[in-house]
Amino acid sequence: MSLSPVPSPVAAPTTEPGGGTRQAALALLLRRGEATAADLAHHLQVSVQVMRRHLRALEDGGLVASSPAAEGPGRPSNRWHLTAAGTAQFPDGGQQFALGLLESIADELPAETLQRLMSQQATQKAESYRRLLGQGSLRERLERLVELRRGEGYVAECAADADGQSWLISEFHCSVMRIAEQFPCVCDQELQLIRSTFPDCQVERVHWRLEEGHSCGFRLSPRAGA
Numbered sequence: 001m002s003l004s005p006v007p008s009p010v011a012a013p014t015t016e017p018g019g020g021t022r023q024a025a026l027a028l029l030l031r032r033g034e035a036t037a038a039d040l041a042h043h044l045q046v047s048v049q050v051m052r053r054h055l056r057a058l059e060d061g062g063l064v065a066s067s068p069a070a071e072g073p074g075r076p077s078n079r080w081h082l083t084a085a086g087t088a089q090f091p092d093g094g095q096q097f098a099l100g101l102l103e104s105i106a107d108e109l110p111a112e113t114l115q116r117l118m119s120q121q122a123t124q125k126a127e128s129y130r131r132l133l134g135q136g137s138l139r140e141r142l143e144r145l146v147e148l149r150r151g152e153g154y155v156a157e158c159a160a161d162a163d164g165q166s167w168l169i170s171e172f173h174c175s176v177m178r179i180a181e182q183f184p185c186v187c188d189q190e191l192q193l194i195r196s197t198f199p200d201c202q203v204e205r206v207h208w209r210l211e212e213g214h215s216c217g218f219r220l221s222p223r224a225g226a
Contacts, residue, residue, distance in 0.1 A: 021046060022054050026063065026086055030155060030172045033214035034081040055080055063089065081214075090155060090173040098176070102183055115185055122189045126196030138201070138222060142167055145197065166221040169194070174209065174216060184210060194218050 025040050032039075041051035058064040063086035066078040106114055132148060133141040142158045146169070149156040155173035160166075180186040187210065195203040198220055207217035 022058055025051070025054060025058065026082065026089055027155070029064065029080060029082050030087070030090065034079045036077045036079055038077070040080070058086070087173070098179055102179060106183070118185060118189045119192060122193040123196060126193050129197040133197070138167065138198075138220070141198070142169065142220070145169070161219060166219050168206070169218045169220065170207070170215050171217070172215045177209065180210060187216075190216070191218070194220070
């Protein structure tokens, strides 16, 4: 059960025919990692032929690429995914400045000091989140968190877990991804941030883009008696 839809990429408006459908296709590929033309056509409510034309146009623009995948007898289907240029259509939140600043700090300070500073920042951010989230139910607070994260440049969503008790936060575009690639400790800070924001939950990381997959994810399970 998804609480809110994934937004379309924040890219320059286009007057090209089908520009809205192409942006929606980029957003869907960001969320799913990969999909066939038939999958995309079904979700975007266009014909497969039209969807293939849009995908070819996006491929010509360097935003998507495809690879054949056998899905039963017959001709293999192409599965489409975003290229680095396609992912770059989503906002980066000033990563270049922050990355340069972290590199300068890392050159001047011991690793332990950098880790301590980042932990302090996560604690302060969690305090801010808790004030903004208020005292509602876990679902209400998660909905509000997703809204806040999207305002910070993330493409995030939240859904009930299959166990019927826990919730999953998925982030398909991370506004600090380029920073995390050079400073993985940023991801530890993110985990600490979610845990401090929801002290009434057990929080674990279930997906991590730096290891595999196309999203980062956290499972939040209410603590007994919370």
